[in-house]
Structures are given as structure tokens and as C-alpha cells.
Amino acid sequence: QSVLTQPRSVSGSPGQSVTISCTGTSSDVGGYEFVSWYQQHPGKAPKLMIYDVTKRPSGVPDRFSGSKSGNTASLTISGLQTEDEADYYCCSYAGSPFVFGTGTNVAVL
Amino acid sequence: EVQLVESGGGLVQPGGSLRLSCAASGFTFSRYWMNWVRQAPGKGLEWVANIKDDGSGKNYADSVRGRFTISRDNAERSLYLQMNSLRVEDTAVYYCAGAHPYNGNTHWGSWGQGTLVTVSS
Numbered sequence: 001q002s003v004l005t006q007p008r009s010v011s012g013s014p015g016q017s018v019t020i021s022c023t024g025t026s027s028d029v030g031g032y033e034f035v036s037w038y039q040q041h042p043g044k045a046p047k048l049m050i051y052d053v054t055k056r057p058s059g060v061p062d063r064f065s066g067s068k069s070g071n072t073a074s075l076t077i078s079g080l081q082t083e084d085e086a087d088y089y090c091c092s093y094a095g096s097p098f099v100f101g102t103g104t105n106v107a108v109l
Numbered sequence: 110e111v112q113l114v115e116s117g118g119g120l121v122q123p124g125g126s127l128r129l130s131c132a133a134s135g136f137t138f139s140r141y142w143m144n145w146v147r148q149a150p151g152k153g154l155e156w157v158a159n160i161k162d163d164g165s166g167k168n169y170a171d172s173v174r175g176r177f178t179i180s181r182d183n184a185e186r187s188l189y190l191q192m193n194s195l196r197v198e199d200t201a202v203y204y205c206a207g208a209h210p211y212n213g214n215t216h217w218g219s220w221g222q223g224t225l226v227t228v229s230s
Binding site for chain 2: 003048096098
């Protein structure tokens with residue numbers, strides 16, 4: 001089971017937008033509408049931010065949005081805020097297993 | 110309030126065994142798939158195993174299949190992970206993650222705080 005490829009880090013100033021890519025294959029990202037995104041602050045448990053590619057859980061700010069094209073999914077944070085500084089992981093269903101992305105650190109400058 | 114509380118982590122020698130537990134509260138445990146997800150120190154997340162709401166279906170990552178066994182006791186509202194033949198590369202924080210409040214098991218809205226397993230001689 002291989003991992004999904006994410007950029008190691010992205011950064012932006014408060015109020016700006018950043019986009020994190022998550023590249024897989026037709027056996028995972030491209031084959032299912034089951035991509036989710038998790039936010040993880042240092043020393044904390046992951047938190048679900050996006051599921052089923054585009055859906056946002058109750059309580060997650062609408063500045064977080066998800067999309068997918070082919071084998072690549074994306075998470076966009078619009079109007080970046082200081083509390084958004086964290087690690088972000090994509091995750092895709094891939095048959096019976098699940099596969100996570102390599103993780104992206106978002107820095108708010 | 111939904112809570113998942115892991116326990117059972119610790120230091121174990123290579124080749125040894127350990128059993129992790131996850132106690133659930135605040136939701137109807139028996140209605141949801143449950144998972145174990147791990148994170149090696151300074152590394153990313155790795156899905157380990159999952160189990161269907163009634164315990165009738167189980168799946169494992171290739172890296173642990175044949176060595177780890179996931180189980181649950183719905184009467185006790187608890188999830189377990191029996192880890193045998195432990196290797197140094199199994200060193201990680203192990204999280205209990207539940208599908209609650211969602212149906213199916215394609216994303217996880219409930220997470221515990223994690224328990225650290227260290228495999229070292």
C-alpha cells in the first residue's frame with residue numbers, strides 16, 4: 001500500500017489562500033469519491049476537515065474546501081488564519097485498506 | 110460528549126507482544142466501524158486496521174497483517190488491538206478512530222488522544 005504524495009510545506013500570509021495537492025492513482029484517489037482531509041496540531045489528535053472530497057463537517061469553517069480532478073485531490077484554505085497553522089493529511093479509500101498522504105505543513109507567515 | 114480513550118501502550122522488546130485498548134463513551138459504540146491509525150515519531154499517519162460495527166468484518170494494512178489482531182466488545186464499549194511479533198518499526202503513537210457520527214467507514218470524525226508504543230531492546 002503506497003502513500004499519497006503531498007507537498008512537504010506551503011505557506012501564506014494571513015488572509016491569503018493556499019492549496020495543498022494530494023496525488024494518488026486510479027486505485028485510490030482517482031477510483032473513489034472518498035477523499036478526506038485531516039488537520040493535526042503538534043501533539044494533538046487529527047481532526048476531520050473535509051470528507052467525500054468536498055463535504056465539510058459541522059463546525060469546520062467554510063474557508064476550508066476540497067476538490068478532485070483525476071488522481072489528484074486538493075484542499076484549499078481561503079482567508080488563512082493563524083490557527084490554521086498545522087499539518088494536513090489527505091486520506092483515500094483504496095479498496096479494503098486506506099492510504100494517507102505524506103502530510104503538508106502549513107505555515108502562516 | 111464523545112470520548113475515545115486509549116490505554117496499554119509502553120516499552121516492549123522486539124518480538125514481544127502488547128494489547129491496546131480503547132474505551133468509548135458518549136455515542137452508541139455498537140453502531141460504528143472502528144479503526145486503529147498510527148504515527149511514528151516525526152512521521153505521517155498510517156492506517157493499521159478496522160473492524161465492522163458488529164465485529165463481522167476486519168481489514169488490515171499489509172505491514173501488520175498476520176501479526177496484529179483487531180477486536181471489539183460492544184457490551185463493554187471497547188476496541189482492542191493485540192500486537193504480536195513487534196518490530197522496531199512498529200514504534201508509534203496508536204490512535205483509536207471511529208466513524209462516528211458518520212455512516213459507513215470512509216472517514217473518521219472521532220479520535221482518541223493516542224497511546225505510545227515503543228519497541229526497543
